[in-house]
Amino acid sequence: MQDRPTIDKNNVSRFPCENCGADMGFDAAAGGLHCQYCGHIQAITVTGTVEERSYDEFLSVGTRGLSPMAVEAMQVQCSSCGAVINFTPPETATVCAFCGNRIVAQPKAADPMLAPNGVLPFLVTQRDAVAHFNRWLSSLWFAPSKLKHLADADKLVSIYIPYWTYDAATDSDYTGQRGENYQVTESYVQNGQTKYRTVTKIRWYSTSGRVARHFDDVCVPATISLPRNYLDRLEPWDLDALSPYEPAFLSGHKAEAYRVPLDAGFERFKEIAYSVIHTDCRRDIGGDHQRVSSINTRYADITFKHLLLPIYSGAYRFGGKTYQVVVNGRTGAVQGSRPYSVVKITALVIALVLVALILFFAFAD
Numbered sequence: 001m002q003d004r005p006t007i008d009k010n011n012v013s014r015f016p017c018e019n020c021g022a023d024m025g026f027d028a029a030a031g032g033l034h035c036q037y038c039g040h041i042q043a044i045t046v047t048g049t050v051e052e053r054s055y056d057e058f059l060s061v062g063t064r065g066l067s068p069m070a071v072e073a074m075q076v077q078c079s080s081c082g083a084v085i086n087f088t089p090p091e092t093a094t095v096c097a098f099c100g101n102r103i104v105a106q107p108k109a110a111d112p113m114l115a116p117n118g119v120l121p122f123l124v125t126q127r128d129a130v131a132h133f134n135r136w137l138s139s140l141w142f143a144p145s146k147l148k149h150l151a152d153a154d155k156l157v158s159i160y161i162p163y164w165t166y167d168a169a170t171d172s173d174y175t176g177q178r179g180e181n182y183q184v185t186e187s188y189v190q191n192g193q194t195k196y197r198t199v200t201k202i203r204w205y206s207t208s209g210r211v212a213r214h215f216d217d218v219c220v221p222a223t224i225s226l227p228r229n230y231l232d233r234l235e236p237w238d239l240d241a242l243s244p245y246e247p248a249f250l251s252g253h254k255a256e257a258y259r260v261p262l263d264a265g266f267e268r269f270k271e272i273a274y275s276v277i278h279t280d281c282r283r284d285i286g287g288d289h290q291r292v293s294s295i296n297t298r299y300a301d302i303t304f305k306h307l308l309l310p311i312y313s314g315a316y317r318f319g320g321k322t323y324q325v326v327v328n329g330r331t332g333a334v335q336g337s338r339p340y341s342v343v344k345i346t347a348l349v350i351a352l353v354l355v356a357l358i359l360f361f362a363f364a365d
Contacts, residue, residue, distance in 0.1 A: 015251050018042065025252020028122035028329070033248060044248045050118035052167060052303035058114075059263065075257065076103055083225040084257040085159070086250075097157035097254065098225040099322055100315030113257055114306055116245040120237060122158060122253070122310040122329045129156055129312040129327045136325075136334040156327065160250060160308035161231070162222035162258035164265040165239070167304070168215050170273060172297040174281040175208045179289030202289055211280040218272055220265045222258035222306075226313070226326060230335040234328045237309055241330075245308070255308055262304065273297070 015024045017035035024042060027034035033042040077084050078096040085097070096103055124132070133156060179202040186199050217239055221231045243249065260268075277297060282290040310329025314336075315322055325336030 015042075015248055023251070026121065026249050027252075028125045031121070033251065044246060046244045046246045048244045050242045050244055050305060050307075052305060053117065055166070055262070055266065055302035055304050058304070078103055081225060082259075083223075084259065086255045086257055095157070096315070097159045097256075097313040098315060098324065114262070116162070116306045116308045118242045118305055119160065119245050119249045119308045120239070120242055120310055120330060121249045124310075124312070124327070124329050124332045126156065126158060126312070128332060129158075129329070132327055132332040132334050133312075133314070133325065136336070156312040156314045156325075158253045158329065159311060159313050160253060160255040161226070161311055162256055162260075163307045163309050164220045164222050164258075164260070164262060164269075165217045165305045165307060166215065166220065166266060166269040166302065167217065168269075168273070168302045169212070169300045170215065170277060170297050171210065171212050171300070172277050172281070172295050173208070173210050174284075174295045175206075175293045176281065176285055177204045177291040177293070178207045178285045178287035179204050179291070181288045204289075204291075205287075207285055209281070209284050211277065211284050213273075213277060213280060215269075215273055215276075217305075218269050220260070220268045220272075222260040222265055223256055224259050225256060226324065227337075230324070230326050233335045234311070234326065234331075234333055238330055239307075242307065250308070253310075258306070266302075266304075270297075270299075 015033050016022070017024050017038060017040050019040045020035060020038045022035055022037045024033040024035045024040075026032070026044070027041070030041045032044050034040070075084060075086050078099060078101065080101040081096060081099040083096060083098045085103075095101070181200050182203055183198050183200055185196055187194055187196050189195070219235060219237060219239075221228065223231075274295070274297070277295060278292055281292050281295060285292070312327040312329060314325045314327075323337045325334065327334050
């Protein structure tokens with residue numbers, strides 16, 4: 001048995017097969033590099049751990065330390081939706097994974113960026129992603145019949161989506177009111193008679209307090225190419241399975257460059273944190289009802305990670321509109337938009353009206 005070849009860190013973007021010399025790509029089923037020509041499988045060796053980075057320290061450093069995602073990585077920007085896609089030759093980027101339009105711009109060397117420090121490798125294969133996609137299509141009510149012919153396997157592209165995750169310790173002072181129920185007996189007149197009833201009312205008391213919470217690995221997409229609600233519904237991600245970043249995981253797949261800066265992502269994190277802290281304040285107020293008037297939160301020990309998470313993305317045009325579909329590359333969960341068939345909906349309405357008329361005349365006799 002031959003010794004496994006070492007990977008030259010000065011040329012980590014290409015992974016030649018040790019048997020036939022062809023470029024290998026990461027295969028979800030094999031969990032390693034796979035040669036589609038001779039079938040050889042090679043394990044990916046990673047070292048180290050996925051470390052947290054200091055948020056404040058990175059912002060103070062600025063652009064120093066940025067580098068391309070991988071040596072030889074190429075980059076192209078979609079002129080339609082603006083997505084910036086990284087890929088490694090011989091992989092190509094001819095169709096945008098997000099809007100479905102053909103990319104005609106000439107690729108260039110990838111711009112320097114903050115390299116990921118973690119990657120969640122694909123676990124769902126292309127074939128399985130298509131199967132999940134087809135099951136999703138068949139479950140759609142009132143979908144146009146032509147939809148299944150338009151949204152086929154070649155519309156799904158495997159792509160790593162950039163994410164930020166944030167950790168922070170929070171300490172929040174709040175003011176508000178606690179409401180406590182009490183009952184009173186009221187009289188009222190009905191049909192000329194005086195009656196009595198018990199009514200629940202609320203007595204409000206001013207209150208204030210402090211709550212603390214530690215947030216860990218709150219995920220914020222660093223892309224604007226996909227609707228946030230789609231990505232939110234793909235969660236949770238099994239971040240316990242994260243691997244330290246190694247370009248070999250990207251071989252044979254595309255990766256989107258982040259378009260949401262780190263500090264803008266942190267503002268989104270604070271929106272997510274506020275919702276949780278608001279619930280904590282209500283719980284701390286207690287009573288039967290709660291009102292939160294103000295919350296003042298301090299953030300400390302802020303750290304972050306830049307991750308690449310796997311999805312299959314598809315886009316197709318129908319009736320002059322573009323519809324997007326995403327598949328979680330770890331679980332196979334599907335989210336997306338879809339058209340409705342006016343003909344099928346109209347036919348159902350007519351059928352329901354006919355059934356109603358038949359029943360009406362049947363019982364009228």
